[in-house]
Amino acid sequence: MVLNGVDFDTYFKNYPNEEGFFGPYGGAYIEPELKAAMEEINEAYFTICKSRKFINELRRIRKEFQGRPTPISHLERLSNSIGDVQLYVKREDLNHSGAHKLNHCMGEALLAKYMGKKKIIAETGAGQHGVALATAAAYFGLECDIYMGSVDIKKQAPNVARMKILGARVIEVTEGLQTLKEAVDAAFAAYARDYKDTVYCIGSVLGPHPFPMMVRDFQSVVGIEAREQFLEMTGELPDVITACVGGGSNAAGFFAGFLNDPVKIYGVEPLGRGEKLGDHAASLKFGTEGIMHGFNSIMLKDENGEPAPVYSAASGLDYPSSGPEHAFLHDIGRVTYDVVDDKEAIDAFYALSRMEGIIPAIESAHAVAHAMRLAKEMKHGSILINLSGRGDKDMDYVIEHFGIPE
Numbered sequence: 560m561v562l563n564g565v566d567f568d569t570y571f572k573n574y575p576n577e578e579g580f581f582g583p584y585g586g587a588y589i590e591p592e593l594k595a596a597m598e599e600i601n602e603a604y605f606t607i608c609k610s611r612k613f614i615n616e617l618r619r620i621r622k623e624f625q626g627r628p629t630p631i632s633h634l635e636r637l638s639n640s641i642g643d644v645q646l647y648v649k650r651e652d653l654n655h656s657g658a659h660k661l662n663h664c665m666g667e668a669l670l671a672k673y674m675g676k677k678k679i680i681a682e683t684g685a686g687q688h689g690v691a692l693a694t695a696a697a698y699f700g701l702e703c704d705i706y707m708g709s710v711d712i713k714k715q716a717p718n719v720a721r722m723k724i725l726g727a728r729v730i731e732v733t734e735g736l737q738t739l740k741e742a743v744d745a746a747f748a749a750y751a752r753d754y755k756d757t758v759y760c761i762g763s764v765l766g767p768h769p770f771p772m773m774v775r776d777f778q779s780v781v782g783i784e785a786r787e788q789f790l791e792m793t794g795e796l797p798d799v800i801t802a803c804v805g806g807g808s809n810a811a812g813f814f815a816g817f818l819n820d821p822v823k824i825y826g827v828e829p830l831g832r833g834e835k836l837g838d839h840a841a842s843l844k845f846g847t848e849g850i851m852h853g854f855n856s857i858m859l860k861d862e863n864g865e866p867a868p869v870y871s872a873a874s875g876l877d878y879p880s881s882g883p884e885h886a887f888l889h890d891i892g893r894v895t896y897d898v899v900d901d902k903e904a905i906d907a908f909y910a911l912s913r914m915e916g917i918i919p920a921i922e923s924a925h926a927v928a929h930a931m932r933l934a935k936e937m938k939h940g941s942i943l944i945n946l947s948g949r950g951d952k953d954m955d956y957v958i959e960h961f962g963i964p965e
C-alpha cells in the first residue's frame with residue numbers, strides 16, 4: 560500500500576532513516592557528551608538485537624516470564640449494548656506487571672546485559688515505567704536507578720514502594736517543579752556521566768534516535784500477535800483498530816502490525832478537562848512542531864516556547880508531545896488522531912468493568928471510550944482495541960475523583 564509517497568510494503572526498512580527521521584520528525588538533538596553513548600546503543604541495536612541468539616532469548620522470556628502471547632477477548636455484552644458493531648480487546652493488561660510497558664523494558668534490559676552493562680537507569684513520572692524497568696532489572700540481575708521528582712514521589716507512593724521492593728534505587732529530584740521534566744533532565748545528566756557502565760532505558764517511543772525505533776520494534780510484538788490472533792478468531796482483519804497515545808509506545812507497537820493492511824487506524828489523545836492549554840495533553844491535535852528531550856516532533860508549548868503544562872486523569876498520558884513516528888503518521892494521513900476527555904474515559908472505565916469484568920487502566924479506557932463512540936457511528940463491522948494495561952493502580956483515584964455510579 561502506498562499513501563502520500565510512503566510505501567508501506569517497505570515501511571520498516573525505510574522509517575526511520577539512518578539518522579532516525581520519520582519525514583521531518585525524530586533525529587537526535589543531544590549534547591556532545593551523549594553522542595557517543597547514543598552511537599554505542601545504535602550500533603549494539605543493529606548487531607545484537609538482530610542476532611538469532613538475542614531474538615530467541617527474548618522470545619523465550621516473553622513466553623515463560625511475561626505470559627505472552629496475551630489473548631484477544633470479544634466484548635460481547637458491551638458490543639450488544641451498543642448495536643451491531645463487534646468490539647474486541649488485545650489484553651496487554653494480562654502481560655506480567657499489568658501493562659504493555661514490560662515489552663520494551665525486557666528488550667532494553669536484555670540489550671544492556673548483552674552489552675556488558677551493570678546498570679540501567681530511567682526517569683519516571685507516575686511510576687509505571689519505573690516499576691516495569693525495576694521488574695526487568697530484577698529479572699536480569701542489573702542495578703537500577705530510577706529518577707523521580709519529589710512531587711511525584713509523594714503522589715505515587717504505591718509505585719515507589721513497588722520499585723523499592725523490586726530492588727531499584729529511587730533517586731529523588733528536587734529541582735524546579737520536581738516532576739517528570741526535571742526527572743528526565745537529571746536522568747540524562749547521570750547518563751552522560753556514567754554511560755560506560757549504564758544504559759538509559761526510555762519509557763516510550765520518545766527521546767533521541769535510536770529510542771523511538773527501538774521501543775517501537777520491541778512493542779511491535781503486540782501488533783504482530785494481534786493481527787494473527789484476530790485472523791484466526793474471525794477469518795478476517797478488523798475494520799478499525801484504536802489505541803491510546805501518551806508518548807505513543809503501545810499505539811506504535813499495535814499499529815505496526817496493521818500499517819500495510821486495509822484497516823482504519825485511530826490514535827486517541829487525552830482531552831482531560833477541555834481544550835484550554837494546561838487542561839489536556841492532546842499534543843497532535845493542538846500542538847506545533849518543536850524540539851524537546853532530544854527529538855523533533857509535534858508538541859504543546861507555553862508562551863516561551865517551552866513544553867507546556869499538561870493534564871489528564873490518566874497520568875500515563877500527560878506528556879506534552881508524542882513520538883516522532885506518530886507526528887509522521889498523522890501528517891501523511893495513515894493514522895487519524897482523535898481525543899477523549901476524562902469524563903468519557905471514566906464512563907468507559909465503568910462500562911468495561913461492569914459489562915465485561917475487566918477493570919482497565921484509565922489510559923486504556925480512553926481507547927475503549929473511543930471505540931464505543933465509533934461503534935455508535937458505524938452500522939456494522941469490527942473494532943479491535945489495544946487494552947494497554949489494567950486498572951488496579953487507578954481504583955482509589957477513580958473513586959475519590961469521580962465516585963461510584965449506581
Ligand SMILES: *Cc1c(COP(=O)(O)O)cnc(C)c1O
Pocket residue numbers: 658659660687688762763764803804805806807808809810875876920922923947948949
Ligand atoms: C504508560 C502507559 C500508557 C502511555 O504510554 P504510551 O507510551 O503512550 O503507550 C498507556 N497505557 C498504560 C496502561 C500505561 O501504563
